[in-house]
Amino acid sequence: MTTTQEPPALAIRAAIEPSVGPQRPRRKRTPATWVRGGGLSTLLFLLPMLFVFVIFSWSPIVQSVVMSLQKTNLLTPATFVGLDNFANVLADPLLGRAVLNTLYFAGLALVFGFPLPILLAVLMSEVKRGKGLYSALAYLPVVIPPVVAVLLWRFFFDASPNGVFNSILGWVGIPPQSWLQSAETAMPSLVLEATWAAAGGSIIIYLAALLSVPPELYDAAEVDGATIWRKIWHVTLPQLRGVLFIMLILQVIGTAQVFLEPYLFTGGGPNNSTITVLLLIYKYAFQNSLGGNYGEATALSVMLAVVLGILSFVYFRVTNRWSQS
Amino acid sequence: MKSPGKAALAGFSALAIAATLAGCSAGGSSGKIELRVGTFPAGADPAAYEAFEKQEADFEDANPGIDVIGEEYEWKGPTFAVQLAGGSLPDVFTVPFTEAKTLLENGQLADVTAQVEELGYADKFNPVILEGVQDKDGKIYGFPRQAYAMGLHYNRELFTAAGLDPDKPPTTWDEVRAAAKTISEKTGKAGFATMTFNNTGGWQLTAQTVARGGRTQVDNGDGTYTETIDNEGTKAALEFLRELRWEDNSMGSNFLLDWGTINQEFAAGNIGMYTGGSDVYTALVRDFSTEPDIYGLTVIPNEGDDPGTLGGGDIAVISPTVSDEEKDAAAKWIDYYYMQRLLNEKAAKFDAKTLADSDQAVGTPVLPVLDAETEAQRVGWIEEYINVPRDQMTSFIDNISTQKPVGEPKGKTQEIYALLDAVVQAVLTDKNADIDALLEQANKDAQEILDAE
Numbered sequence: 001m002t003t004t005q006e007p008p009a010l011a012i013r014a015a016i017e018p019s020v021g022p023q024r025p026r027r028k029r030t031p032a033t034w035v036r037g038g039g040l041s042t043l044l045f046l047l048p049m050l051f052v053f054v055i056f057s058w059s060p061i062v063q064s065v066v067m068s069l070q071k072t073n074l075l076t077p078a079t080f081v082g083l084d085n086f087a088n089v090l091a092d093p094l095l096g097r098a099v100l101n102t103l104y105f106a107g108l109a110l111v112f113g114f115p116l117p118i119l120l121a122v123l124m125s126e127v128k129r130g131k132g133l134y135s136a137l138a139y140l141p142v143v144i145p146p147v148v149a150v151l152l153w154r155f156f157f158d159a160s161p162n163g164v165f166n167s168i169l170g171w172v173g174i175p176p177q178s179w180l181q182s183a184e185t186a187m188p189s190l191v192l193e194a195t196w197a198a199a200g201g202s203i204i205i206y207l208a209a210l211l212s213v214p215p216e217l218y219d220a221a222e223v224d225g226a227t228i229w230r231k232i233w234h235v236t237l238p239q240l241r242g243v244l245f246i247m248l249i250l251q252v253i254g255t256a257q258v259f260l261e262p263y264l265f266t267g268g269g270p271n272n273s274t275i276t277v278l279l280l281i282y283k284y285a286f287q288n289s290l291g292g293n294y295g296e297a298t299a300l301s302v303m304l305a306v307v308l309g310i311l312s313f314v315y316f317r318v319t320n321r322w323s324q325s
Numbered sequence: 326m327k328s329p330g331k332a333a334l335a336g337f338s339a340l341a342i343a344a345t346l347a348g349c350s351a352g353g354s355s356g357k358i359e360l361r362v363g364t365f366p367a368g369a370d371p372a373a374y375e376a377f378e379k380q381e382a383d384f385e386d387a388n389p390g391i392d393v394i395g396e397e398y399e400w401k402g403p404t405f406a407v408q409l410a411g412g413s414l415p416d417v418f419t420v421p422f423t424e425a426k427t428l429l430e431n432g433q434l435a436d437v438t439a440q441v442e443e444l445g446y447a448d449k450f451n452p453v454i455l456e457g458v459q460d461k462d463g464k465i466y467g468f469p470r471q472a473y474a475m476g477l478h479y480n481r482e483l484f485t486a487a488g489l490d491p492d493k494p495p496t497t498w499d500e501v502r503a504a505a506k507t508i509s510e511k512t513g514k515a516g517f518a519t520m521t522f523n524n525t526g527g528w529q530l531t532a533q534t535v536a537r538g539g540r541t542q543v544d545n546g547d548g549t550y551t552e553t554i555d556n557e558g559t560k561a562a563l564e565f566l567r568e569l570r571w572e573d574n575s576m577g578s579n580f581l582l583d584w585g586t587i588n589q590e591f592a593a594g595n596i597g598m599y600t601g602g603s604d605v606y607t608a609l610v611r612d613f614s615t616e617p618d619i620y621g622l623t624v625i626p627n628e629g630d631d632p633g634t635l636g637g638g639d640i641a642v643i644s645p646t647v648s649d650e651e652k653d654a655a656a657k658w659i660d661y662y663y664m665q666r667l668l669n670e671k672a673a674k675f676d677a678k679t680l681a682d683s684d685q686a687v688g689t690p691v692l693p694v695l696d697a698e699t700e701a702q703r704v705g706w707i708e709e710y711i712n713v714p715r716d717q718m719t720s721f722i723d724n725i726s727t728q729k730p731v732g733e734p735k736g737k738t739q740e741i742y743a744l745l746d747a748v749v750q751a752v753l754t755d756k757n758a759d760i761d762a763l764l765e766q767a768n769k770d771a772q773e774i775l776d777a778e
Contacts (some may be wrong), residue, residue, distance in 0.1 A: 074410035
């Protein structure tokens with residue numbers, strides 16, 4: 001089906017559509033044919049984008065890697081310290097805490113936040129009328145700027161008995177929760193908001209993917225006497241396999257880099273129970289008002305990028321084998 | 326892709342991008358010296374900007390060669406370092422006392438000794454405060470413009486609603502506890518609150534420690550510091566918080582409060598008492614729309630051996646990258662905008678009148694950066710314009726001079742404050758927090774931060 005080198009968008013398309021028809025015959029390529037084929041204007045069109053990418057994406061990445069080998073606070077001149085930054089970061093007791101919290105967040109988001117959009121998409125695809133309305137409602141949280149959403153939810157999460165959520169819970173007889181104010185409930189509260197904010201995008205993608213499931217399969221399952229849950233489990237999910245695999249790895253990579261929710265909701269508290277790896281990077285870089293430790297911040301960033309890269313690579317190798325079976 | 330039209334479009338778009346980027350560079354020259362000065366934090370009351378414009382116009386009339394451009398500015402830990410490194414700070418800006426020493430040692434502040442001496446009031450500064458902006462050779466790097474002491478802010482309305490006398494605020498910690506309990510029982514609002522994150526938790530814990538006679542850090546005099554977080558004062562402060570939170574339940578249910586959010590909650594009438602800088606009234610009214618009637622200020626109860634009141638303040642400084650001409654112009658502006666209102670009757674009256682006309686606070690209690698007589702004189706001059714309810718703050722104004730001012734710890738201040746944030750949060754959110762263990766660990770971690778270089 002797909003190869004590991006193709007970007008996710010193509011992989012999704014290939015998973016949904018059958019492959020294209022016969023290939024065109026190739027012709028000999030020389031510089032002349034390149035120019036005649038419009039190569040020059042292609043290059044001209046590419047230049048602005050290349051320019052922007054080099055300045056705003058690639059050059060900072062290269063600079064980060066260089067900085068991770070330096071001791072620098074951007075005020076005094078930088079000195080090369082080799083792998084000291086990496087050693088210091090690995091020795092930081094907060095790092096263990098941050099990694100555990102990040103895994104906890106990613107785990108919760110996976111268990112609760114991953115199946116939910118699938119379920120909602122399946123339910124929405126069964127609805128006869130008003131599909132457009134439901135899609136719009138589902139996507140609305142994604143449209144709200146993330147910072148606005150978080151600040152709104154922070155207000156909703158007010159832990160006093162007349163906070164918004166606690167009032168609603170009171171109507172059904174549940175005692176007021178401490179939401180963000182206690183170490184046990186802080187992280188689940190964050191996951192709740194993060195799921196609400198991101199579900200819409202996934203729902204739209206799944207809705208599109210569900211269109212590609214041949215209805216005859218459902219009819220065949222019905223004939224065999226399958227209930228709706230068995231239809232979902234045995235027909236829908238296997239057909240959506242490619243999309244699901246992609247969405248899963250994208251979600252894992254995304255939640256591993258969670259920053260906004262811990263930063264705006266709790267600043268890493270209470271008592272470091274919501275500090276994540278990216279928030280730790282931020283603290284290394286910006287907590288010290290007199291010039292942060294950019295060397296350690298970039299060292300941790302590099303380590304995170306490498307870990308996520310290895311994870312993605314392993315994941316694609318494994319799922320490649322599964323999707324071809 | 327072969328048509329000339331498309332190639333032209335490609336060329337044009339490339340040019341457009343180049344032109345936009347070229348526009349990013351600064352431009353403009355009109356013969357005048359352009360001076361960018363910090364004004365207020367983003368979101369400040371527009372009337373404050375009106376007052377500023379009047380003062381700007383007055384200054385530019387007297388100094389036709391200088392063009393003052395006001396820029397939004399607020400000293401905020403995370404963004405300050407980046408602005409400093411990126412060179413996007415205004416030419417004149419303010420920094421807190423705690424940052425000044427390190428900045429001037431790193432060459433981040435312009436040497437203004439000549440300008441200060443020319444202005445003639447170098448010897449009027451409170452020597453303890455001036456020492457904070459001098460290097461070891463005695464050169465001066467900034468103008469201390471404002472100092473404050475910690476105070477106990479209280480909501481007079483909540484006091485009345487709880488049956489307490491708003492003119493007799495608590496004078497001991499036991500009274501604070503009792504008042505907090507009464508307020509939370511009678512009104513359902515938090516009787517007492519304290520800041521807990523973005524480094525403010527450590528800041529307030531240090532203030533509450535000092536008020537009980539403890540000190541969190543000892544200056545060894547040779548450039549090194551010893552951390553003494555596990556002292557009796559800090560223990561008592563944390564015990565106090567624990568008792569109010571878990572035994573009396575008088576601290577409400579929201580504990581993630583920093584300077585902005587605690588002021589917001591206070592302005593909304595959700596907090597009975599909290600500790601903070603004595604000059605916060607200005608910000609409460611300007612940035613948080615507090616009703617003046619509800620505000621009361623008293624001194625933090627001092628108990629134990631050698632208690633004091635944590636002080637702080639800020640300094641007007643000049644960026645080291647400006648030219649000499651700009652430095653002279655900047656010194657003139659600082660003198661006009663920050664200093665003359667303290668020294669000169671006409672300037673004090675003009676400043677007070679301008680602020681009062683735009684409904685800005687005049688007369689917020691501060692600690693004098695110059696000597697006490699000059700300060701008393703100044704208050705006398707602006708008496709007719711004072712619109713701050715100083716009679717609601719008499720317990721502070723009358724008693725602050727009896728308290729010993731103590732400076733904030735100097736070694737790695739903000740980082741250690743951040744460490745202490747977690748300790749305060751732990752005590753307030755974990756019923757079984759072991760205060761002794763937390764303090765021991767914090768002391769160890771803080772000492773490591775101090776020793777690491």
